[in-house]
Amino acid sequence: MRSVAASPPADKGAYLLLLRLDAPLDLRLLHSEIRLCSGYYVYAGNAYGSGGIGARLRRHLWRDKRLHRHIxxxxxxxxxIHAFAVPDGHECVIVAxxxxxxRFDVPVPGFGSSDCRHCEAHLLRLRPRAF
Structure with missing residues (x-):
């Protein structure tokens, strides 16, 4: 299932992706291989470019796309995947x-935050039994 919580705005700001993995996943990144356990993950991103949050969320929800970023x-x-818009939001504030x-931890340091000087990562894992 892939959904957006509300009609995605053209506003600029931040967004959250809630991702569910039903089984462990091995991913090959540029210089390493990582393993993500099954469970729930949250990715915080920003959309300050053209098209705003709506364009970025539509891209993330497509399965077939060119791979530009870790996410x-x-x-x-x-x-x-469930997507949530945060108009005027900032990804680093959301991560903090x-x-x-x-209730969250960092599964892969640096994932999604290669251009960020503040955050350990922009991908977080919801700890099992966090609620």
Whole structure:
């Protein structure tokens, strides 16, 4: 299932992707291989370019696309994706707020945050039994 929580706005801002993996997943990145356990993951991104949040979310929900970013490899094969727009939001603030709850951890340092100087990663894993 792939869905957007509401009609995606053309506004600029941030967004969240809630991804579900039903089985462990091995991914090959540029210089390494990673293994993601089954479970739920949250990716925080920004959309300050042309088309805004709506264009970015539509791209993430497509299965067949050119692979430009780390997250593209994951969105192409995740078992379910739900997208949430955060107009005027900032991905680093969202990541910090989620980590502060104690319910998330960083499964792969650097994943999705290669251009960020503040965050350990922009992909977070929801800890099992976090709720």
């Amino acid at each position: 593209d490899r994951l969105t192409g094969i995740a078992d379910a 707020q989620l980590l502060a709850t104690g």
